Amino acid sequence: MGKRQSFSVSDASMPAGGEAGQAGQQVYDHLELLAAMGKDFASSGDIEASLKCAVEHITEYLDAEGGALFLLDDKGETLRCHACVGPTEITGLTLKCDQGIVGRCVQNEIGEIVRNVTKDAGFHAGIDEQTGYTTRSILCAPMSVKDERIGAIELINKRGGDGLFEESDLHLLQAMSASAALAIHNARQAEALVEQERIARELELAAEIQRSLLPEAGADDFPVAGVNHAARTVSGDFYDFFPLDDGRICFTLGDVSGKGMNAALMMAKTASLYRCLGKTVRQPGRLMARINAEICETTTRGMFVTMVGGIYDPSTGIVRFANAGHEPPLFHDAEGDFHALPAEAPPLGISPTLVDGLEFPETELKLDGGVLYIFTDGVTEGYLEDGRELKVGGLKRLIRENAALNVKGKLNAVIDCVDRGDAALRDDLTLLAIDDAVPLDLRTSGKTVAVEKTPQDPIAAAEEEEILLSLTVPSQADLLKLIRNAVSETARFCGCDKDVCRDIVIAVDEACQNVIRHAYGGSPNGEIGLEIIRRSDALVFLLRDFAESIDVSSVKPRDLDDIKPGGLGTHFMREVMDDVQFMPPPAAGGNLLRMIKKLPKGPDNET
Amino acid sequence: MKHEIRDEKDATIVALEGDVDLQSSPDARKVLLECVGRKRPVLVDLSAVGYIDSSGVASLVESLQTAKRSGNTLVLVAVSEGAMRVLQLARLDKVFTICDTVEDGLKQVQ
The missing domain is CATH 3.30.565.10 (Histidine kinase-like ATPase, C-terminal domain)
Incomplete structure (x- = not known):
C-alpha cells in the first residue's frame, strides 16, 4: 500500500487551491526550516527536545496560536502529546488512538483543515472545557513512514488574517510532518540498534560467565570429558566433573527447559548447586534430592531441569548415578554392546514430594573398560549433513566408529557430525563421557589408579x-x-x-x-x-x-x-x-x- | 570404674580407679559433684585411672567449675600418664591445679 498524499477540507465554504503565487522567499524559508529540523533531529541525542523544537518552529512558521505533536504508543492504542507550544500546556495528554480530529487524522492517514470545530462531530471538546481555551480551527497532518503510523502534528487557531488555515498551510504542514516522521523513525531505529548492541554485549558477558562454569578439560588420559556447544549465545545445558579427595570423580550433565536467558540463569544456579553440594553430599540420589528441594523452593513456575548426576570410581570402574527425567545415558560396554539406562525419577523442579523418601533412585554400573555416554536431546535431535536427525541410532553408530579414540576424540567425533559450523544449531549440544578403558588397563596391570593428587589427603593412594x-x-x-x-x-x-x-x-x-x-x-x-x-x-x-x-x-x-x-x-x-x-x-x-x-x-x- | 572417698583434715580426697569412659563417666560425675558439694577442698586422685575420655574430662571440668562458683577448690593429684595425655590434648593441663602427690595437694589447699 502506497502512502496516501491526499488531504481533505472539512468546511465546504472555503475554496481550495489558489495559493500558487507564493513568493520564492517563502519556499526558501520552508526548505530551510525542513533542513534545520532534519539537522536538529540528527544531531540531538534527545528526541523529546527535538520534537519540542520542531513543534515550536512549525507553529511559528505557520503562524498558529498553538501546536502539538502526538505520537502513537507501541501498541498503537493511545495517542500521547509529546510536545506542545501555545496557550495551553497539554504535554502528556493521552487520547484514544481514534479520538478527536488528531485521532481521525492518524487513523485515516489524511491531513485535514477544520475551519470550524463546532461543526465537526469528531472534535474532542474536553480539552477546551478543561483549559478554558477556545479552539476555533485546526490544521492537522499525520506522520507515518512506509506503513507505520507514527502520530500527527496539530496546529490550532491561525493568527492574523481571517484566522483560518489555508490549503497551502496544510501542504506545508504535511511536508514538515513527513520530515519529522522520518526523523522520529530514524531516531527510534538508532535507539533500538544501540539497545540491541547493549543486549548483545550483555549476552556475551553472560556467555563468558557460563563458559567459566564448565570444568577445565582434564589431561588426555583423564577418564571423564565433556563438551558443550550453545545454539545461541547462552546455553540451557551444562555439564561438570571434579575429582573428590578420595580419587573418585563427581560428574553431572543437565538440560534446563527452554533456551533463553531464563534457562541460562537456571543452568547457572543448578550447576553451582551441584558443584557446591557435590563436594559434601556424596550419594548421588541424596544429592539430587537436595538440589531438587532447593530448585523447587525458588524456581520460576514451568521451568524444570533434567539431570544425571553421579560418582565414578576409577579404582573399581563402578559408576553410581541418579537420573532425574533425563535422556537415558548410553553404556557402550567393552564387548561393544549398548545399554540404555532410562530415568527412574522426574525432572528437578517439578515437585519436592514426587520422589519417595529422601533420595532419588540410584543406578550402579560396573563399566569394566566400557564407556558411559550422557547427552542432551540437542545431540540426538541434531541435524546431520543430509538434513536427517542423528537420533540414538546415529549416535550409537558414531560411538562405535570412533571407539578407538581417546575420550575427548570420541566426543568431538560426535559433535563434529552435528555441529559442522555451517548452520545455526537447532538446540544446545552437550555430551559427557566416562571412559573406563585407561583406568581398567591400570587396574589389570596392578598399577595405582591415581586420578589426581589430593592435596587435602596427606597420604595419597598407597600401594599395599x-x-x-x-x-x-x-x-x-x-x-x-x-x-x-x-x-x-x-x-x-x-x-x-x-x-x-x-x-x-x-x-x-x-x-x-x-x-x-x-x-x-x-x-x-x-x-x-x-x-x-x-x-x-x-x-x-x-x-x-x-x-x-x-x-x-x-x-x-x-x-x-x-x-x-x-x-x-x-x-x-x-x-x-x-x-x-x-x-x-x-x-x-x-x-x-x-x-x-x-x-x-x-x-x-x-x- | 571404682572410687574411694576419704576425708582428711584439710580436704576430701576422692580416688578414681580404672577407666573413666562413656560408660562410667556418669558415675564419676556424680561422685565428683557430691564431693565438691561438701564445701571442703577436693583432691581428685587420678593415679589409678588407666584411661579417661572426653566425657570423663568433661566431668572433671564441670566439677572444677562448680567448686569455683562456690569458692571451693579442686585439685588433681598424682595424675596417671594416660590421664595427663588427655588433659594435655584438651589443653586443660593449664586450667587445673595439678600436684604430683596427695601430700603436695594437701599442702596446696592448706
Whole structure:
C-alpha cells in the first residue's frame, strides 16, 4: 500500500487551491526550516527536545496560536502529546488512538483543515472545557513512514488574517510532518540498534560467565570429558566433573527447559548447586534430592531441569548415578554392546514430594573398560549433513566408529557430525563421557589408579593395603573397653610405641563414642563396624555406622578457649590423627569415618 | 570404674580407679559433684585411672567449675600418664591445679 498524499477540507465554504503565487522567499524559508529540523533531529541525542523544537518552529512558521505533536504508543492504542507550544500546556495528554480530529487524522492517514470545530462531530471538546481555551480551527497532518503510523502534528487557531488555515498551510504542514516522521523513525531505529548492541554485549558477558562454569578439560588420559556447544549465545545445558579427595570423580550433565536467558540463569544456579553440594553430599540420589528441594523452593513456575548426576570410581570402574527425567545415558560396554539406562525419577523442579523418601533412585554400573555416554536431546535431535536427525541410532553408530579414540576424540567425533559450523544449531549440544578403558588397563596391570593428587589427603593412594582388624559390635558403651584393647593391641603389633598406641586409642574411642551418642542417639541397638588397615606408611581406621547420615559440616572441633564440659571428642581425633575425614558411605547408607595415622619410620628407613 | 572417698583434715580426697569412659563417666560425675558439694577442698586422685575420655574430662571440668562458683577448690593429684595425655590434648593441663602427690595437694589447699 502506497502512502496516501491526499488531504481533505472539512468546511465546504472555503475554496481550495489558489495559493500558487507564493513568493520564492517563502519556499526558501520552508526548505530551510525542513533542513534545520532534519539537522536538529540528527544531531540531538534527545528526541523529546527535538520534537519540542520542531513543534515550536512549525507553529511559528505557520503562524498558529498553538501546536502539538502526538505520537502513537507501541501498541498503537493511545495517542500521547509529546510536545506542545501555545496557550495551553497539554504535554502528556493521552487520547484514544481514534479520538478527536488528531485521532481521525492518524487513523485515516489524511491531513485535514477544520475551519470550524463546532461543526465537526469528531472534535474532542474536553480539552477546551478543561483549559478554558477556545479552539476555533485546526490544521492537522499525520506522520507515518512506509506503513507505520507514527502520530500527527496539530496546529490550532491561525493568527492574523481571517484566522483560518489555508490549503497551502496544510501542504506545508504535511511536508514538515513527513520530515519529522522520518526523523522520529530514524531516531527510534538508532535507539533500538544501540539497545540491541547493549543486549548483545550483555549476552556475551553472560556467555563468558557460563563458559567459566564448565570444568577445565582434564589431561588426555583423564577418564571423564565433556563438551558443550550453545545454539545461541547462552546455553540451557551444562555439564561438570571434579575429582573428590578420595580419587573418585563427581560428574553431572543437565538440560534446563527452554533456551533463553531464563534457562541460562537456571543452568547457572543448578550447576553451582551441584558443584557446591557435590563436594559434601556424596550419594548421588541424596544429592539430587537436595538440589531438587532447593530448585523447587525458588524456581520460576514451568521451568524444570533434567539431570544425571553421579560418582565414578576409577579404582573399581563402578559408576553410581541418579537420573532425574533425563535422556537415558548410553553404556557402550567393552564387548561393544549398548545399554540404555532410562530415568527412574522426574525432572528437578517439578515437585519436592514426587520422589519417595529422601533420595532419588540410584543406578550402579560396573563399566569394566566400557564407556558411559550422557547427552542432551540437542545431540540426538541434531541435524546431520543430509538434513536427517542423528537420533540414538546415529549416535550409537558414531560411538562405535570412533571407539578407538581417546575420550575427548570420541566426543568431538560426535559433535563434529552435528555441529559442522555451517548452520545455526537447532538446540544446545552437550555430551559427557566416562571412559573406563585407561583406568581398567591400570587396574589389570596392578598399577595405582591415581586420578589426581589430593592435596587435602596427606597420604595419597598407597600401594599395599592389609586389613589387620575387622570387627562389628553393638553400639553399647560397655563394649568400648573391648574396642580400646583391640585397637591398642593392633597399634602395638604395628610397632607403635606406648604413647602413639595411647593416642590412637583415644581417637578411636572418641569416634566410637560419637557414633553411640550422636549417630545412634544413645541407642544400644545399632552396630559399629571398625576396620584397621595397614598401609606401608600408615594405619587407616575406618569406622562405619548404619544410622541416619549426619551433617558433616556440624562436626567441628570445639573451641578450646571456651572451657566447658563436652564437645572435646572431635578435637581429640583431629589432634591425634594425621587425617580425619567423613567419607561417602556405601550404598546401604549410614556414615563412614576415615582416620589415618602415619606410622613411625621403621629402623630400616632411618639413616 | 571404682572410687574411694576419704576425708582428711584439710580436704576430701576422692580416688578414681580404672577407666573413666562413656560408660562410667556418669558415675564419676556424680561422685565428683557430691564431693565438691561438701564445701571442703577436693583432691581428685587420678593415679589409678588407666584411661579417661572426653566425657570423663568433661566431668572433671564441670566439677572444677562448680567448686569455683562456690569458692571451693579442686585439685588433681598424682595424675596417671594416660590421664595427663588427655588433659594435655584438651589443653586443660593449664586450667587445673595439678600436684604430683596427695601430700603436695594437701599442702596446696592448706
